[in-house]
Amino acid sequence: MTLKTRINEDVKAAMRARDAKTLSTLRLLLAAIKQREVDERITLDDDAIVAVIGKMLKQRRDSITQYAAAGRKDLADAEQFESELLGAYLPASLSTEEIVEAVAQAIAETGAASPADMGKVMAQLRPGLAGRADMSEVSRLVKMRLVAGA
Structure with a gap:
């Protein structure tokens, strides 16, 4: 089963379960995938979908930090829920x-x-x-190794 098919099946399951939070997050994900497909006039494969999810996760992490700094625990919790849900679609x-x-x-x-x-x-x-892997962490490791080697 492709990742896109799995996401669509999970949307149907969330609709049946009347789980509005999950459904909303999955619809956001499908909209981001569809937008990229339309923009680039291609059909995304699993690797490209993982990249879309990674971008969305990065946005969520940034939002959580900003909401926590502003004292908006309710919004930070909502972003955390979305982050955990999206993270389930990434490979180990x-x-x-x-x-x-x-x-x-x-x-x-x-x-x-x-x-x-x-x-x-x-x-x-x-x-x-x-x-x-967190590519910012990978970048940091590469930089450390190259600076140490230079």
């Missing part, structure tokens, strides 16, 4: 050790020697780690 996250190993391998494969080569390393890592 990689451990820190696996990410460090992937970074080391990508640096070796690209022959990166300085922070100026960071773009090459990230381009090598992005397809394999997108949706399975």
Whole structure:
């Protein structure tokens, strides 16, 4: 079953269960997927859908931080619920050790020697780690390794 099919089935289940919060979040996700398909005139595969979900999760994390800082626990809780629901559609996250190993391998494969080569390393890592690791954390690890190596 494709990820898009799974999301559509979950929308139907939420409708049957009259779960308004889940239904609303899943409809937002389907709208984001549809918008990207229309904009790019393509049908998204599972990897592209994972990228859409990752972008939505990043937005939710930023919103949670802002709402918490503003003292709006009700809004932060709503964003947290959406974040958890969307996160269920992502593949299993990689451990820190696996990410460090992937970074080391990508640096070796690209022959990166300085922070100026960071773009090459990230381009090598992005397809394999997108949706399975926090890319800002991956970027931080790459930068640390390249600075230490320079």
